[in-house]
Amino acid sequence: MTTTLDRDKSFTLADADFNFICEYVYDSAGIVLNASKREMVYRRLTRIIRERKLPTFSAYCQLLKTKPEQEQTYFINAITTNLTSFFREQHHFDFMKQHELPRLMKAKANNGKRIRIWSSASSTGEEPYSIAITLFDTLKDKLNNWNVKILATDIDSNVLATGKAGIYEERRIEDVPLKFKKEYFQQGTNDNADKVKVDKRLQKLITFKQLNLLHEWPMKGPLDIIFCRNVIIYFDKATQQDLFERYYDLLAPGGLLILGHSENLGQYNQYFENVGRTIFRKPME
Numbered sequence: 001m002t003t004t005l006d007r008d009k010s011f012t013l014a015d016a017d018f019n020f021i022c023e024y025v026y027d028s029a030g031i032v033l034n035a036s037k038r039e040m041v042y043r044r045l046t047r048i049i050r051e052r053k054l055p056t057f058s059a060y061c062q063l064l065k066t067k068p069e070q071e072q073t074y075f076i077n078a079i080t081t082n083l084t085s086f087f088r089e090q091h092h093f094d095f096m097k098q099h100e101l102p103r104l105m106k107a108k109a110n111n112g113k114r115i116r117i118w119s120s121a122s123s124t125g126e127e128p129y130s131i132a133i134t135l136f137d138t139l140k141d142k143l144n145n146w147n148v149k150i151l152a153t154d155i156d157s158n159v160l161a162t163g164k165a166g167i168y169e170e171r172r173i174e175d176v177p178l179k180f181k182k183e184y185f186q187q188g189t190n191d192n193a194d195k196v197k198v199d200k201r202l203q204k205l206i207t208f209k210q211l212n213l214l215h216e217w218p219m220k221g222p223l224d225i226i227f228c229r230n231v232i233i234y235f236d237k238a239t240q241q242d243l244f245e246r247y248y249d250l251l252a253p254g255g256l257l258i259l260g261h262s263e264n265l266g267q268y269n270q271y272f273e274n275v276g277r278t279i280f281r282k283p284m285e
């Protein structure tokens with residue numbers, strides 16, 4: 001009898017194939033994989049290898065080389081780590097509510113009433129929906145008279161589809177405050193009784209689009225707040241610095257760049273003012 005584990009172990013990931021995979025993922029997504037990620041790569045890719053009924057990792061690498069247009073999306077979707085949650089790092093949303101949105105409302109009340117926010121590695125959508133809830137919770141009825149948009153992008157097409165659909169297992173909103181649960185999530189019925197759907201008002205604020213941060217960014221600034229949380233940890237220093245420069249250029253004077261809990265600006269620190277825990281402001285001109 002073979003267990004799943006035995007079956008998994010029937011594939012061998014040779015150094016040459018692992019090195020090819022590391023180079024491929026770095027070139028296409030900027031993600032740095034090292035030896036400590038070997039098991040993860042093995043687990044995530046054997047699924048695809050089995051689906052394709054391929055005999056070996058080498059055969060899969062060959063397929064990636066010869067048919068990248070067919071395979072790359074599946075490969076990237078399998079390799080990315082999409083861990084996220086509603087109101088992850090709550091203090092960022094508190095800062096938005098207590099400081100940044102009041103500041104923007106004051107500054108823009110007679111100046112276009114336009115607010116633009118970018119969730120630049122949005123994963124399955126919990127981050128942009130948390131931003132949208134914070135906007136509703138802070139601006140309330142005023143939101144109707146304001147021109148507010150959230151752009152949510154990610155490289156992974158699967159997670160974007162989940163974000164767009166806005167349907168989640170109910171357990172995903174366990175820690176969301178009750179008043180938000182009641183106001184912004186609708187309980188599913190019958191087969192979907194264990195699921196919730198986000199309110200259409202939130203969905204209307206958000207546009208989900210596929211975007212590789214390494215590629216050209218089609219949107220025009222200036223942006224007021226950029227969330228770049230828990231993604232640059234996967235990149236090397238050179239890629240990080242390049243991104244920070246591009247985020248800086250896209251931000252309005254006074255705009256915010258928000259990073260994840262274990263991330264920092266490195267050398268780029270000197271161009272921003274640190275105004276909160278992993279919250280950085282581009283100086284006013």
Ligand SMILES: C[S@@+](CC[C@H](N)C(=O)[O-])C[C@H]1O[C@@H](n2cnc3c(N)ncnc32)[C@H](O)[C@@H]1O
Pocket residue numbers: 028029030031080081082083084085088120121122123124127153154155156159211212213214228229230231234260
């Ligand atoms: C750990 S999740 C972070 C989600 C969310 N920002 C948060 O903090 O909860 C990292 C996301 O970055 C995305 N990602 C990785 N490389 C990327 C790239 N080159 N361009 C755009 N997104 C990328 C992954 O697909 C994944 O969904």
